[in-house]
Amino acid sequence: MKLVRLAIAGLTACSGCQLTLLNCEAELPDVLQRFELVYFPMAQSGGRREGPFDAALVEGAVSTPADLDMLFSLRNASRLLVAYGTCAAFGGVAAMNNGQSQRQELLQTVYGSQPSLPESFAPAPFGNFVSVDWTIRGCPPEKEEVVELLAALLAGTLPPVRSYPVCTECRSRENLCLLMEKGELCLGPVIQGGCNARCPATGIVCEGCRGPVREANVAQELELLLERGFGREEIERRMNRFKPGWDYGQRR
Amino acid sequence: MEKSFLEATQLSSFLEKLRLFGELHGPTVTDAGVATFAPIAAPSQLRINYRRTQIPPKKYLLPFREQLLSYRDGRYAEPAETQPPIVLFALHPCDLAGIAYLDLVFLGDNTDPGYAARRARLTLVGISCEPDDFCFCSAPDSAANCDAFLTAVKSGYLFSAVTARGEAIAAAAADLFSTTEVPQPVAAQHPGTGVAPQGPELRFSDNPLWQKFADTCVSCGACSVCCPTCYCFDVREYPALDGGGVRIREWDNCFFATHGEVAGANFRPTRLDRLRYRFLHKYCGFTPLQGITSCVGCGRCKAVCPVGIDLRELFSAARGEMSP
Structure with a gap:
């Protein structure tokens, strides 16, 4: 059986979404049997960010040039790009003060008045930069919805959509x-x-x-x-x- | 219809007799304070003077979410029904009428096997009630569609057996009943407990309330979730990691965009369209239940609506013609 090739990564985020997948303990043996976790730096060393991937599950908001590089590279290397969690889909908690906070002030608050501050911009969702094929919502997401997606990928499809409040x-x-x-x-x-x-x-x-x-x-x-x-x-x-x-x- | 008098002091013993016919469920209250139908382990849990539960007894017949089948390796299997016989005690006439309506839908020409199996395991014991401000029930003491019915009178209840199972309950509890001087209330013959059916053309009326409701409805779906006769459902399939999968059935809701959505279009693209559709289904009925109102007057939709919408205000063609 051909294994489904996955990339699982995080941008500006807490890694909680990736952890949710690792918390699916009952399902992990099945996952390992049917998927090839090609790139999953949070869980395993030695991975390669080399496509093509059948799907990339990426968490986090986009707020640095390195985030953007990662996002573009995974988008280009993957058949399906999954906005994994609320930060990826909407900006999430990192973006809650986008309307009022000044980037430069934030940077100085965190890094002090050192001469060169790291480059960053207001945290933004994936949809501002790339096309997204599927979204898993939640902070953190429901385990069930993560497993649902993986199972659907195996079946060559995407899960049915929920649209109720x-x-x-x-x-x-x-x-x-x-x-x-x-x-x-x-x-x-x-x-x-x-x-x-x-x-x-x-x-x-x-x-x-x-x-x-x-x-x-x-x-x-x-x-x-x-x-x-x-x-x-x-x-x-x-x-x-x-x-x-x-x-x-x-x-x- | 035989009637016997059950003194209020005998109620606990009567509940014990009901247990002979199945697991006893009745109105009680959750830790959070929500009125609910749930198993009654001890008589003290029973809230016999309840007004209305949040979720009607339809949950016993049509669970919010149920597995219809599982599949694997080209075969499928239906789950084995495991629900024991249940005695649902102290149902108000409106909820009994709600079950009667669901029976029409699910036990009609195309019998729903899951519903039929669960329905056969239910024994229904009704009770008269005192309407509150939300109720618009027209028959709070009618004994329709149950196995037995209790009419509350001073110091106790008048018991009537309605079906053979009701007679069996009467026989089992015979030593608890006494004869009484209490006059039997005249059983009113009502066609239903709810409002009269409305003309289907009313759903296209130019009543300005339509737009007002369409603007204020938050589409939370609570009115439909809590309605004793709302039965729309969605069927979805979820593959599993092992190559098999499940098919589930879940309550659907005419207020959601997906309810009328088909490939490439939506039969009811706006909230106004969805309100008109709901009005048609609730108060006018459609094939094969055309002309049958599915509103039983329980008042739940009004009680749970966060913006206070009452569709009955649309019963006149325009606001100017409404009766006060």
Whole structure:
């Protein structure tokens, strides 16, 4: 059997998405039997970034020239490029302050006033630079969705798409609605489900780590949060935590 | 229809008798405070005076997500049904009417084998209820579509057996019943518990509320998830790493873009289209259930909507004609 050739890498990120794959302990033997992990520097030394790859799973936001080099090289060497996780798909936590922070000030805060500062720019999602064939959402992603993708690759396809908001799974699990019953700032209505309402099930509001659901009624979510007494600034700060640049006028 | 009087003090003993017919489930409350149908291990868990559960009893017949089959090496297998017989106790007439509607859908010309198997294992015991502000039920004391029904009266319940299984419950619990001077309530003969069917042309009315609802609906899907008669489902296949795979069925929702989506287009591209479609299905019905309303008046859709939408406000052609 011909092994499916994979590259798994990270740009500006915490490596949590790659770790999610390594945490799929029950499935790893099957994965190793059917995939060739050609390039996976986080998990194995001696890998080569030499294509062609059947798929590249890449996590992280793009925020340095080295990130861009890696992204272009993996894009060019791979049949399928997978934006692996919310940073890759939307910018993620690294991008939450893109709207207000000054790059130069940030660099000086971190590196001090040394003469040559490393080159970097505002963290951005893959879609700003290259075409993306598949997206796994979440911070971190659900193991199930990672395994789903790998299994689909073996079958020569991509997994079926989920396009319902967090509320759908949350209500179906018979959780307490934190938005309505507790008056908390929950982003469930506008955030993509598939996590089985992991956070609300434990009494924590949806923080929006999976990014916007298709045709999210952002304008109405904003309105109903304002009506419940939250300030515009707080709402935007929470909305931006995993994805900057929402269109607050969007109703579909 | 035989009736017997069950004193409230005998309720716990009555529950023990019900256990003879299957695992006892009834209204209770989760740790987080959500009303739910769940196994009743001890009578103290039962919330017999509940208003409505978040998820209706349809979850016993059509689970949120279920595996239809698994496949491997060119063969497929259906999962073995493992659900034990269940006695669902203290269902309100609206939820009983909801199950009656689902029966029409899933036990009609094309019987759904999974639904039929689960339905056959359910014993339904209804109870009368006191409507609250969200309810718009027209028959809170009707005993339709159940095996047995309890009508709450002062100091106890009037028991009526409706089916042969109900008679068997009556026989098993015979020593708990007493004769009583309590007059039996007149059983109203209602065609259903919900609102009357509406004309299908109403879904194209120029009522300005349509656009207002289309703008404010957040498409969270809660109204449909929590509706006792919403049964739309999606079927998807997921390959597995070992070369096999599974086919699953999951609740779908007419508020989602994908619901009306086909290759290259969408039958209902906008939220307004989806609202009109929902109105048609809920209040007008379509083939083969045309003219049958699937709204049973439980009030869940209104209770769970984060923006307070009530589709019944669309029952008039235009806002000016609405009755107060």
